[in-house]
Amino acid sequence: MTTDRVTGRGIFDPELLDRCISCGFCLPACPTYAQTLDEGSSPRGRINLMRALETGELDDDDSRLREEASFCLGCRACEPVCPAGVQYGQLLETWRDHQWRGRRRPPLAQLLMLVASRTPLLRAIGVVRRHARTPSVPAAPTTLMLGCFERGLYPGVSRSARALLPDIAVPADQGCCGALHAHNGESERGVELARRLGEQLPGVIVTTAGGCAAHLTTVLGRDRVHELSEHLVKTGASPVGRLSVGGRRARVALQDSCHLRNGMGVFAEPRALISAVADLVAVPGEASCCGAAGTYSLLRPRDSRRILDPKLDAIEAADLDYVVAVNPGCLRQLETGLRRRSSKVRAVHLADLLAAAAGGTPLPSGRRWTLPRIRVPARRAGAARTTGGPTA
Amino acid sequence: MSLDRDVVGELGTIVGADHVRTGRGDLEPYARDATPLFRGVPDAVVSPRTAEEVAAVLRLATRTGIPVIPRGAGSNLSAGTLADRGGIVLVLTRMDRILEISPDELLARVEAGVTTAALGEAAAAKGLLYAPDPGSRTVSTVGGNVATCAGGLRGLKYGVTRNYVLGTTAVLPTGEIIRTGGRLWKDVAGYDLTRLLTGSEGTLGVLTEITVALLPMPATTNTGVAYFPTLADAGRAVTAVIGDGIVPATLEFLDAKCIGAVEEYANLGLRLDAGALLLFGDDGAADAVERNLTRIGELCTAHRAMEVTLAADVARSDALLAARRCSLPALSRLGTLTILEDATVPRPRLAEMVGRIDEIAERYDVPIATFGHAGDGNLHPTCVVDRHDDAAIERAHKAFGDVFAAAIGMDGTITGEHGVGAAKLPYLEARLGADQMALLRRIKAAFDPAGILNPGKLGS
Numbered sequence: 001m002t003t004d005r006v007t008g009r010g011i012f013d014p015e016l017l018d019r020c021i022s023c024g025f026c027l028p029a030c031p032t033y034a035q036t037l038d039e040g041s042s043p044r045g046r047i048n049l050m051r052a053l054e055t056g057e058l059d060d061d062d063s064r065l066r067e068e069a070s071f072c073l074g075c076r077a078c079e080p081v082c083p084a085g086v087q088y089g090q091l092l093e094t095w096r097d098h099q100w101r102g103r104r105r106p107p108l109a110q111l112l113m114l115v116a117s118r119t120p121l122l123r124a125i126g127v128v129r130r131h132a133r134t135p136s137v138p139a140a141p142t143t144l145m146l147g148c149f150e151r152g153l154y155p156g157v158s159r160s161a162r163a164l165l166p167d168i169a170v171p172a173d174q175g176c177c178g179a180l181h182a183h184n185g186e187s188e189r190g191v192e193l194a195r196r197l198g199e200q201l202p203g204v205i206v207t208t209a210g211g212c213a214a215h216l217t218t219v220l221g222r223d224r225v226h227e228l229s230e231h232l233v234k235t236g237a238s239p240v241g242r243l244s245v246g247g248r249r250a251r252v253a254l255q256d257s258c259h260l261r262n263g264m265g266v267f268a269e270p271r272a273l274i275s276a277v278a279d280l281v282a283v284p285g286e287a288s289c290c291g292a293a294g295t296y297s298l299l300r301p302r303d304s305r306r307i308l309d310p311k312l313d314a315i316e317a318a319d320l321d322y323v324v325a326v327n328p329g330c331l332r333q334l335e336t337g338l339r340r341r342s343s344k345v346r347a348v349h350l351a352d353l354l355a356a357a358a359g360g361t362p363l364p365s366g367r368r369w370t371l372p373r374i375r376v377p378a379r380r381a382g383a384a385r386t387t388g389g390p391t392a
Numbered sequence: 393m394s395l396d397r398d399v400v401g402e403l404g405t406i407v408g409a410d411h412v413r414t415g416r417g418d419l420e421p422y423a424r425d426a427t428p429l430f431r432g433v434p435d436a437v438v439s440p441r442t443a444e445e446v447a448a449v450l451r452l453a454t455r456t457g458i459p460v461i462p463r464g465a466g467s468n469l470s471a472g473t474l475a476d477r478g479g480i481v482l483v484l485t486r487m488d489r490i491l492e493i494s495p496d497e498l499l500a501r502v503e504a505g506v507t508t509a510a511l512g513e514a515a516a517a518k519g520l521l522y523a524p525d526p527g528s529r530t531v532s533t534v535g536g537n538v539a540t541c542a543g544g545l546r547g548l549k550y551g552v553t554r555n556y557v558l559g560t561t562a563v564l565p566t567g568e569i570i571r572t573g574g575r576l577w578k579d580v581a582g583y584d585l586t587r588l589l590t591g592s593e594g595t596l597g598v599l600t601e602i603t604v605a606l607l608p609m610p611a612t613t614n615t616g617v618a619y620f621p622t623l624a625d626a627g628r629a630v631t632a633v634i635g636d637g638i639v640p641a642t643l644e645f646l647d648a649k650c651i652g653a654v655e656e657y658a659n660l661g662l663r664l665d666a667g668a669l670l671l672f673g674d675d676g677a678a679d680a681v682e683r684n685l686t687r688i689g690e691l692c693t694a695h696r697a698m699e700v701t702l703a704a705d706v707a708r709s710d711a712l713l714a715a716r717r718c719s720l721p722a723l724s725r726l727g728t729l730t731i732l733e734d735a736t737v738p739r740p741r742l743a744e745m746v747g748r749i750d751e752i753a754e755r756y757d758v759p760i761a762t763f764g765h766a767g768d769g770n771l772h773p774t775c776v777v778d779r780h781d782d783a784a785i786e787r788a789h790k791a792f793g794d795v796f797a798a799a800i801g802m803d804g805t806i807t808g809e810h811g812v813g814a815a816k817l818p819y820l821e822a823r824l825g826a827d828q829m830a831l832l833r834r835i836k837a838a839f840d841p842a843g844i845l846n847p848g849k850l851g852s
Contacts, residue, residue: 018728021426021724022424022425022426022427022428023426023467023531024466024531027531028509028530037486038418038421038483039422039466040420045421048424052417052420057416058416062416062417063417064415068417083720084725084730085725
């Protein structure tokens with residue numbers, strides 16, 4: 001018999017790798033395993049790959065190792081179902097730090113991180129796009145986070161959040177939370193940016209991005225960070241008004257934000273808020289990843305669409321008026337996918353939905369400008385994957 | 393060792409090149425199953441889609457002498473899918489079609505790679521129950537369940553996997569596709585090969601299709617919990633319950649160490665002054681369930697229970713079961729290596745066996761907590777140590793050697809439901825004796841003359 005205990009190279013925290021008892025309970029929760037039915041694209045399989053990297057059984061250039069570090073969505077759906085409490089998200093960050101170090105990092109991810117780290121640039125974008133603003137209130141108990149790309153792509157979301165939370169302060173001088181960096185091989189920089197944002201935004205930080213909330217929480221602590229729906233429920237704010245379409249209550253579904261649900265355990269709150277102003281419709285697969293997954297939809301567009309397409313089928317079959325996102329990446333993914341299909345279902349952010357219900361104003365009519373769609377050929381490792389499903 | 397290029401090419405011709413993987417990084421994830429401390433890297437991973445493809449792969453393997461290790465979800469705890477001699481890991485997860493659910497005949501027909509939970513859901517959608525419920529049902533495959541004769545939480549009332557297998561399609565190592573049993577409850581034509589294949593751990597044939605019996609879905613289920621000063625008291629209460637003519641669907645116990653670990657982990661409000669916690673549950677018509685649970689509660693109280701609670705509703709019932717479900721996660725957090733065993737003794741000797749386990753743990757200075765199925769005497773002594781502490785691991789292995797010997801001494805067995813695999817093969821002769829071991833080898837040779845199917849496991 002061969003034992004699996006070998007001394008390591010020091011890439012991973014051994015305590016985190018050892019936590020996995022290889023029971024396989026994560027397999028049914030993993031969207032990429034569902035695509036391939038191959039152990040190597042499952043969380044347990046990837047942890048075994050990490051172990052082999054750690055022990056030197058596999059070297060850094062192993063094609064499958066590199067492929068899986070990138071193929072993983074990082075949605076962390078494996079964490080809530082893990083009986084042993086494996087911190088998979090943490091392991092993945094460490095893995096990408098190693099696998100994507102220096103020139104091995106996807107250039108597009110590098111570029112996005114560079115832009116997001118430039119706070120003056122983000123401020124300029126914010127000015128042009130007219131995100132929410134308040135006179136600076138240094139001692140405010142709660143502050144609204146504007147996000148990096150969110151303030152350019154969806155400035156209306158922060159205005160809606162401000163309408164829902166009139167007392168919140170929105171300091172203009174705030175940078176990126178660093179989630180982007182943490183998920184793309186620069187986790188130290190991710191921590192640094194989160195700390196800096198923690199200094200820029202005093203008190204409880206309210207964010208309209210589930211992914212940012214989860215990352216900030218790991219650095220600043222659970223008490224300092226509230227995702228918008230969580231904040232509204234915690235502070236007892238009850239949604240006002242109702243959302244109608246053609247004289248009836250609107251039919252609305254929620255697409256969970258993976259990190260908000262799997263990393264922070266927040267999923268009942270947005271549903272409760274939607275139910276208060278519209279008819280909440282359950283859609284199969286609503287709790288699983290939409291394929292946006294941070295930079296994934298840009299880095300691996302083909303795989304991203306394979307994840308998204310069955311979800312769009314389910315959304316269209318559910319006879320909805322709106323599908324709500326609680327994270328800008330998910331919003332962009334759903335919006336793009338639904339528009340591509342000329343669907344009548346509209347993707348909206350929760351903040352916009354609630355503000356529209358409260359104000360009786362129509363929902364914003366979508367983005368006017370957008371990031372250019374960048375085509376990156378999906379990198380594939382030989383026969384790593386079974387075929388099937390639509391192609392991009 | 394790696395496979396000849398011609399062999400890889402031939403495998404690709406059989407299943408399609410996309411479904412043959414031989415890269416180092418492709419093989420590594422198949423070097424382990426759910427059994428700690430065992431690792432063996434295969435030479436190829438092959439994913440067939442049909443019984444015919446399986447047959448062609450096996451013919452090739454028999455001709456060339458390459459080991460073939462059939463694998464479902466790889467959730468077994470016996471190193472039963474370990475490729476410690478290299479060879480081909482034959483993954484059956486692509487064979488995942490539910491072929492038939494028949495309410496008229498009370499049966500289902502599925503391909504081997506369907507998960508236990510998917511079968512359960514498909515049956516439930518037609519108001520039917522697939523009774524076996526191994527702990528890994530969300531991930532485990534029906535093929536794997538049959539190959540290991542998986543057990544679960546409902547063994548006493550409902551039996552185990554073997555009680556539900558009506559028929560199989562199996563591929564022999566020499567390439568013949570046979571159909572054993574079928575759609576009949578009564579069928580004595582020939583040796584019972586269905587039973588022989590059930591629990592054969594992938595050493596006699598590769599199961600590709602299975603017909604299982606279903607039951608009408610019980611109308612309700614409910615649960616209660618009782619605390620006892622000692623496990624012996626709980627054991628006497630269980631004996632009294634069954635003596636009273638009640639066969640509950642659930643009878644699970646936690647020893648004091650488990651209660652402590654679960655409470656520490658999940659803060660469920662368990663009583664830390666108790667020596668044992670007994671979970672009992674039943675299913676069926678609402679009035680019968682209520683009557684049985686009330687009676688079980690009375691019998692527990694009569695046998696020194698410190699406290700008895702019956703769940704008021706389904707939600708509360710789930711909360712009570714959480715203590716049992718949390719046992720393994722709670723224990724696994726106490727260290728980095730969790731060794732979960734399943735020695736089994738006749739039901740009346742359960743408390744005595746747990747006492748022996750405690751003695752053995754103390755003698756070898758390793759922490760062993762025990763939970764398990766009080767209804768069928770199936771214990772789960774669980775040892776948690778530091779993965780890098782070789783001395784402690786060595787002591788744990790010795791301790792479990794003594795635990796197995798103690799179980800055999802009480803007319804029990806070394807494994808109730810996890811299987812023998814590579815992990816328990818060294819202990820098997822103590823349980824079966826030399827004559828039966830020799831017979832097992834002759835049976836193995838009759839099915840697998842070249843000895844290519846899952847070598848180093850049962851029949852070796």
